[in-house]
Amino acid sequence: MYAQLSNILLIFIYTTLPIWINEYLQPSTDWIFAAAACISLLAPFIVLPRLHHFYSLLLALFLYLPTWADLGHRLLFDAPLNSSSLTGVIYTTPGEASEFFSAFFNGKILVFTLLTLLWIYIGIFKTRSLASLHLSGLLKAFFLSVTAVSMLHLWASYVIIEYRFIPLQIYLNIRQILQNERDLKAIQTQLGEYNFAPIYSDFKDNTPQTFVIIIGESLHRGHMQLYGYHRPTTPQLSQRDDLLVFANVTAPRAATLSSLNTALSFADSYTFDGSILKGSIIDYFNAAGFTTYWLSNQYQGGYLDNLIALWGSKATHPHFINHDYWGERQAPYDEQLLPHVRQALQDSAPRKLIIIHLMGNHIQYKQRYPESFEHFSGTTDKSQTVAEYDNSVLYNDSIISQILHELEQQGGISYLLYFSDHGQDVSDSPDSCLCHSPEATTPPMLEIPFILWLSPSYIQHRADFLPRARRNLNIPYNTKDFIHSVIDLSNLHNTDYIPNKSIFAPR
Template sequence: MYLNFKIHFGPSSFFVLINTNPDELSEFSNEFIGARELVVTLLFFIPLLRLNSITSAILNVTYKFKFVTYKFLKLGACTLLFLTVFKFTRIIDHNLPYLICRSFILNHKDKKFVEDFNSQIETNNNSFKNKNNNLNNTFVVVIGESVTSSHMQLYGYYRNTTPFFQKIKDSLSIYEDVISPNTSTFHSLSKALTLGNYEDPKKVLALPITTLFNKSGFKTFWISNHSPAFNPGSALARVSGQAQLKFFNSKAVVMGNLKHDGELLDKVDEALKDDFSHKIIFLHLIGAHFSYENRYPEEFNVFSDKPKTKFKDEMAYQKINQYDNAVRYSDFILNKVLQKLKTEKANSYLMYFSDHGEEVFQDEDFYGHLEDKPTKNTFKIPFIMWYSNHFKYPKDYSYKKKRKYMTDDLWHSIVHISGLKNSFLDKRRSIFSSEFVNRKRLILEGENYETFFE
C-alpha cells in the first residue's frame, strides 16, 4: 500500500479485504503487486526468524529498571505504555493483530444487533404494503461498478463514452450532483441498500432492500457479474442473499477475470419473462472495475489516441483509454437492458447508479479507488432514471436535477419511487420527493464533501 499509493494499510483497507471476493483480490494483486512489492514484503519477515533473540533482548533491557525481579510486571508496564501511546496516536489502527481481533468482536456485536432488529420487526407487526398492488410492476436497478460521472459524455466529458444515453437523454431524469458515501463497493452498497447511513452506520445490517421487497409481495432477483463476498454475514452479502433468485457469474478458476457484462443479458431476459406480477431485478455489473482492459470485448476498443491529462506518461494514456472503453461498453449494456424492459407493458422504471467513482489520472497521478487516498472523482457517480409510459409516479414526486444527494439514503429513494409503504420510509431522504431535505454530505471521518477537495 505504501509503495504503490504512499498510504498506510488502515482499517478501511482491512475491512474491504475481509469482505471482498476472490476475483477482486486476484485483480488487485495482478494490477499492483510485482517483484518489487514481494521483495520488500519478504524483508519484513526476516526479523521473525530471530524473534526469540529479539524478545530476550527486550526483556534484558528492562533489568535496568529498579524492580529487577518482577519480569511480568515490567513487561506489563511496558505493554500498557505502548498500547496507550498507540491508542491515542491512532497508530494502533494500522496494527494487523489489533484489526483482526477488533473485527471479530464487531462481527459478534453485529450479529446480535441483527437478531434484535429482526425480532423488533416481528413483534411490532410493521406493515409492508405495495400501493400499486393492482398494477403489474417491473423495476430494474442497475448497479455500475467504479464508474465516475467525470468520464461520461452525458455529464460533460469530452469523449463520446455514452452514445446510447446521448440519443435518449431527453427521456431520462439525469441527476447531476450525486456522490457515493465511500470509495469501496462493500462500504458504499452496504449503506445504499440498507437502512444504514453516515449518521447511523450500524443499521447497514438492518432490513436489506431485498428483504423489504420480499415482505411487500415482490419477487426479487439478484444478477451479478461478481463472485459472492468472502464473508457471508456481511451487510452486502445479506442484501444479495435475501433475493429469491440469485445468479453470480463467477468462474471456477480466475484467469485474468475476463468476465464481460454481456454474459448477464440472458439472465435478465429470464427474469423479465417471469410471469410474477411484481418483480424487482438488481443487476450488479462489473462495469469499469480494474483491470479495465478486461471489461469489454475487442470490438469496443474504441479509444486509442492520446487522451487529455496533465500526467504525461504512456501508462496514464493507456489506462485512461481502457477505462473510457469500459464506460462505453457499460453504456451499450444499459441500452440492451432498457430495450428489453421497454417490451414490458408494466409500471416500470430503470435506475442506474454506480457504487462509487474512480480516479484515472485526472486529479492525481494514480488509478483506482482507495478510501485512504480519496479524490473527488472517486466519489462522483452517475444517477439516471428512465420511466415507462405506464409508470405511476408518487403523488409527492419531484424532479430536481441539481439536488445534492449521497447514496447512503438510496434505500429510501428506491422504496419511495417503487410505491411501497412502511414505517421505516423517510421521504425526507428520498431524492424523488417534494419533502426532500438537504443534509450535509459527510465523507471519510466527518469531512464535508462540499469543501474537502477545495
C-alpha cells in the first residue's frame, strides 16, 4: 500500500514539476491552467499504463529539455531563453559551440544539468506502471471526464498558454526561426538580380569623398538637449555650431526592421515585394563605384532573420561585432565599433560610404553605457528608468562626437549624417510604456533626430547645397524616403533617384 502510494506520488511530481516551475517563473500563477495541465499530463499513465516508460521519456523531451534550457539560460545570463539565443543555438558551428561551452559551462550549470538528468532517470526508470491499480469502471469514467474537461480548457485558452507556457513558447520560437530562414532564403535567391541604371556623380574633381551615416537605435529626439530637452544629454553635440539639426523628421514605423527596410531601400512600404528587392543603399553605392563599409553592433541573426544584416553583408567590408547569442541584452558597448570606424577612415580608397549601425538606446538602457556615464538618476522605478535612458543618450552623444572628430581630421569632401531607426516612448508619465511598438505606436516612438555635418571641402565643392539644406530644417519629412536624401546628399543621380523625395530638395 505504502509502496503504491509513494509510486503514485513520484509519478505525480515527475509529471507536474515543469508546470509548477513554469507557474513560478510567471508574474502570477494561473491555478486553473496548472490544474488542467496536471490532470491532462497525468491521464496517459492511467489510460495507457503499458506505455509508462515511453511516455515518461516523452515528458523528458518535451517538458524537461526546454525547461532545463530556459533555467540554464537564466542561471547564466539572468534572463529567460529568447529568440536571439535560440537562433544562436540553431545556427552555431562546432567551433563557436565549443567556445561558448568553455566560456560559460561553469560548476553551477554542471550541477544543475546532472541533477536534471538524475531526476529524469528516476522519473523514467524508478517509477512503476499504474496497471496494477485496477481502477473500477466508474472511477475510470470519472477520471476520463475530468481529463476531457481539462483538455477542452487547455484548447480554449491556447492563445494564453502559447504566450506564457515556456516549453511551448520555445518550440514555437524555433518553428518561427526556421520559417524566417526559409522566407529569407527565398528572398536571397532573388536579391542581386536588379541592376541600377547608370549612376553619375556631380563632384567633378578627384578630391577624396568620405560619407558617413550613423543609424541610431530607439532614440526619441525629445530626450536630446540638442532638441531642447531639459537634461544636458548631448553636451558635445550641443556645443557645436556647424550641425544642421532637422526638427521635424519621423520614422515610418516604430520597429527596427520595418523602419529600416524602407529607409535603406527604394521600397515605399514594409512588404516583401519587388521594390524591397530592388537592392539597398549598399547595393546602390557598390554600383556607383564606392568602397562600402557596414559596421554594426546589432545582432546579425546569422543573416537569417534580418534583411538589414543581409544587405549589410553585401558591403565591401562588413563587420558585425555583436556575435552574442543573447542579442541586445549583452551587446558590446557601441565604443567597440570605434576601432573599425578608424580603420575604415584610414582606407585609402578614393570614394567611401561608411554606415555604422549602433545599439544606441535600445531597451535595457542600463546595458548600453559604461559606469562612467551614469550621470542621471531617478527617485522612483520609472524615473530611474528614464534616467538610465538619458544616460544612454549621453553616451550616444559621445560616440557620435568621437566619430565626427575622427572624420574631421580626414579632410576631403565628407559628411556625417545621424538619424535613429525610430524613437521610444520614455517619460515619467503613467501612460508611457518605456518601449516602442508597431502595434501601439505613440508620437515619441516616431519622432527621431536627424543631424547633418558637412565638411568645409564639401560646402566649397557644392555651393548651392548648404543654403537649401538650411531652408528645409523645419519641413516635415518621413525617413521612408531616406535613400533619396542620401543619394542627393552624396551628389549622385540616376533614374532610380526621385529628387522630390529628398529632405534637401529645393521646394
